[in-house]
Amino acid sequence: MSDSIDRFFAHLQETAGEILPVTPTGVLRFDLVDDSATTTWFVTIRDGRARVKRTGGDADCVVEMQTADFEGLLAGRSNSVALLFRGVVSIEGDLKLYLLFRRLLPKQADSGNPEPDVGVPVRRERDGIRLHEWSSVFYGNMFMISGQDGNAEAGPTVPLGLFFFDTRFLSTWRLSVDDQPLASLSVDDVRSFESKFALVPGRPAHYVNTTTSILRHRWLRENLEEEITLFNFAPEPVRYTVRLDVGADFAEIKEVHDGFHRQRTVTSTVDQDSLRLHYRRQTLHRETVISSSQPAHIDEQGFTFTVTVDSHGTWSTRMRVLTLVRDLHQRDLRERLYSSTTRARAEAGREIDTIVASAPRLRADHQGLSEAYECSVRDLAALYYQGLNFAERLPATGLPWSMTLLGRESLVSSFQALPFLPDRAVNTLRIMALAQGARHDPFRAEQPGRIVQESRYGESAAFDDSPEAADFGAVDTTPWFVILLDEYERWTGDADLVRRYEVEARAAVDWLDTDADPVGTGYVWSDRRDTRAGPVNESWRSSAEGICFHDGRLAPYPHAVCEVQGYTYDAKLRAARLARRFWNDTALADRLEREAADLRERFNSDFWLPDRGYYALALQTDGTPVDALASNVGHLLFSGIVEPARAERLVGHLLGPALFSGWGVRSLAATEGRFSPLGQYTGAVWPWDNSIIAWGLRRYGFKEEAARLSTALLAAGRYFGGRLPGFFAGYDRERTRVPVPYRFTDSPYAPSSGATLLLLRVLLGLEPYDDHLAVDAAVPEEMGQIALLDVRGRWGYADALGRGRRLRDQHPPPS
Known part of the structure; x- marks a missing residue:
């Protein structure tokens, strides 16, 4: 046995205090094999601590690997998930304990393959086929x-x-x-x-x-x-x-x-x-x-x-x-592995049917809404997978490109679906908490407290040719984790879950104030990630072209993307509520509220473009605004960071001819230098993006505009059989008369399925209020009547009704 392994286990018990969450718990047995012998260590994880012994009885998780591979894990040259898929680890029992063990490893790592990509991949043009074909x-x-x-x-x-x-x-x-x-x-x-x-x-x-x-x-x-x-x-x-x-x-x-x-x-x-x-x-x-x-x-x-x-x-x-x-x-x-059970075809169908049956029942005069609701609920019920060892199913994102765990997309779709399928949020929060960053690994952009963005199982991930086994390269997943955790409690009253993830939520908030701000300006910064397909940035506009100036120039890295600052503001206020009500930490709550107020003040000063009447898409490190007009500004209404006096000008842009295509808000305005209706992040319409904007409009009192955007998207959905794709082209509705599909995009796509549900929440004005469901419907006259029955929440079950009427917007201040 090597000295490094002996030292690690010898000091593990001393250094493990207050590092671990309270769940999961159990006993791991490590069988480390070299040429001459097998050395065994037992690690008991309980009450947030780890205890080490050389002998023991039964174990909940047995991990077998070569001594050299474990040394590489300790040295940071390897990633625990990648080792599993490379075939150099054998695991029997509860895989969750093996994943939790990552938190006990030394904090410094760099797990990239020094010789990636065996063989030289040949770049080819992708076929332009469409999924509906x-x-x-x-x-x-x-x-x-x-x-x-x-x-x-x-x-x-x-x-x-x-x-x-x-x-x-x-x-x-x-x-x-x-x-x-x-x-x-x-x-x-x-x-x-x-x-x-x-x-x-x-x-x-x-x-x-x-x-x-x-x-x-x-x-x-x-x-x-x-x-x-x-x-x-x-x-x-x-x-x-x-x-x-x-x-x-x-x-x-x-x-x-x-x-x-x-x-x-x-x-x-x-x-x-x-x-x-x-x-x-x-x-x-x-x-x-x-x-x-x-x-x-x-x-x-x-x-x-x-x-x-x-x-x-x-x-x-x-x-x-x-x-x-x-x-x-x-x-x-x-x-x-414990959860590896074979399901009969009938059982698989019953499982999906059970999830669908648990959703509220919709009665609507508007056929497009009924069709989209049924399709969205069924798709979200089916978009799950077991992984290798999780008894609970994990959220999948979309077919074909995203049939795996994606952090941002899982968090967003769980938020969208909360009033309808709250269990999706439970599964998402659980896996996000378990996979939370624990080391500083630049290859994966992993940092303590950061929430993972992508987990892949392919060959490149297994050999660390790419960081996809556990890729943390997103700046918005971490605030979204806190947002979803708080919103889940507001809907369900599940205080136990909030207390269970206190360690992870605190670590997420700490990340926003530390590693997320390498520039030291109080903002969360997005950096450049190099992939074999080209450079990407760490926001949802992941294309290299996604963050650009009005004249088409690309913004240099790093940059502080506008909506991420809004998410951070929202997350801090929500974390303050959790700290005060559930964690018994009023000092933390007070501090977070002060930080949120300061962030809002600075943001409205630094990002606002008074001559344009909208917020900058991003900020450079020297304070120069990236001045393109993009859909991201609508997310600022969602988060509540916008000064109320500026909201009306912002709404005018969102529903003006440059951004609004007639089917939805484009990702980039038609007035910008890089605009293309076929560009994913430079002109296409993303339904999930639009649903967040619609909720933001509603939050600031623009009910008529929110309804207009909602009905436009629902109208587009009818051309896709009620199943909105990941995105579609941003051509003017007056020009094409029908929404134009984009080659081969994900469909079904969880955030697009969730968009329909969030739009329904927008139309009915659903909001948890203490132990009651508040309903403030604003349904356009042409949609007729909407009845959503048996909405689950902390109130038990409630019905929500809305009747179509001519809307007159009063624009009250945001909640």
Whole structure:
């Protein structure tokens, strides 16, 4: 055993006081292996402290790894999550304890791979296909996208195929009959995880009188299963050759998104009843196993069935695809973890139905609102995944690019959905607290108290080629954590949860005053992050073009983005309320209220552009304002940092012709040098962004404007079947008459689903007030009546009613 490991465990008990949250608790056993022996340490975590022994009995979590790997973890050269996915750690039991143990590691780290990206990725242009042109199913963070015929033939930059844990386990899944391709008659999207394809052989012009048809019934749970049924309606038996071509390239979803392609060597193994596709890189091993319920000739490229079907008879086979992520002992990681349970298809459906049934019931005259509400609630109920070891499900963000944990998006969508699906907030707060930053690791932008933004499971994350295993590169997730924690208590009255996360909330507030302000000006600063797809900044406008001047020049780094200062102001006021009411710390409450008041005063002085009548998009370190007009200024109304006397001018910009497209507020005004209606952050309309703006309008008393924005977005949603995408093009409504979709954006997308719910809250004016639900409806006349029944909260259950009427705005001061 090395001296560094001995010293670490010897001093652990002395240095662990008041470092740890009160949950989770339990016993970890570390089995550290070298060439000669295995050394064991027991760490008991309880009451916010860690106690160390060399011997012990049963453990809640058993961690096995090589001594050298543990030394690398202590030295900061490795990340605990990346080690797990690299296949050098074996864990049995409760993974939460292993993740909590991160807080006890030495604080300094730099875990980047000194030799990243084995092989040179080739940059390619991404295909311009749109999601609605394809068929998709998803369950947890496993999803499959195929053509309308059920086939997937993926190129390097096209997100077709079967993905699991950010990796494509099937890139080819092509069915043919007698060497003929299949034409689609219909696609039935039964549920989010289940689809049926009705098909016939041949091209569309040739199948009118066909006597053969095929049904593909596909569903996901922990695995992919597909039942292929062949129907023979001929007057005599027919002999068929059914071929299923399969393949896997094990590409990462981020590679596909960013237009990169890394060459990988994939090997095939043919067993008696299955085909196995393997990819290995050092200790990392990913495997796809395909099997059939019927006999087949199996080769390295797929399955061939030669069958004779009687007249008016059928033949079927069930294909099963396993996606395996191997650990240190070549077991699938999920085999030994507590929550790894297989759900039947019916159980998976019941689980989603139960969540949907728990939401308030909506009765609305406006068909678009009813359609969007039903779709949004069902999508949010389905956008979850189990991870590896969490008994509670974790929030996923969107299909296809974001079917994983994203901090900002999870926090925002949980806030939006609070009156409707409060359990989403519980799950989000729990994982954000558990994954909170504990070290100073510049590679990941990790800092103590900072809330994680992205957690990926692919090859690049496993080998620290990129920081995505635990990437903290966002400046708005940390204040959003505090905002959601407070808002959750205001709605539910769950004081126990607020007390449970006191340590994490205090650490988040401390981060806002320390590492978040390296310039020392009292603002939260966003810095540049370099990725293989190019530089990004740490706000939600993550594109390098997202923060720009009016004339189109890009703003240098670092910069203080305007809405982040608003979030910080809001978070400090909310943390002050929690400190005074639940943490018994009036001194902290008083200090935070003073700091918030000072921030508001300085912000309104430094960011306001009097000749423009709006706030600067950002501030440079020398105090120079970045003067582009962007949707971000609407978030300032949401946070309450805007001086009431300035609100009306701000609202005039938000709903003026430069920002408001008729479908929603653009991310960048049409008057700005970098404006493009197709630019994600330079002109597109983001529904979640607009929902935050709508709530801000409502907060400052602009009910008519809030309703106008809400109805515009709901009108756009009807062209997307009630499911708003992540964003859509910012063309003028008068010009295009319909909202223009943007290539291949996430849909469903949790913050867009949540946008519909927050807009409904805006229209009804829902607000918790002590132990009552306050309702102050402002429903436009054309929307008719809205009734939201059985709204859960600290009051039990309540109904909210609103009747359409002609609105006359009075603009009272903000609450």
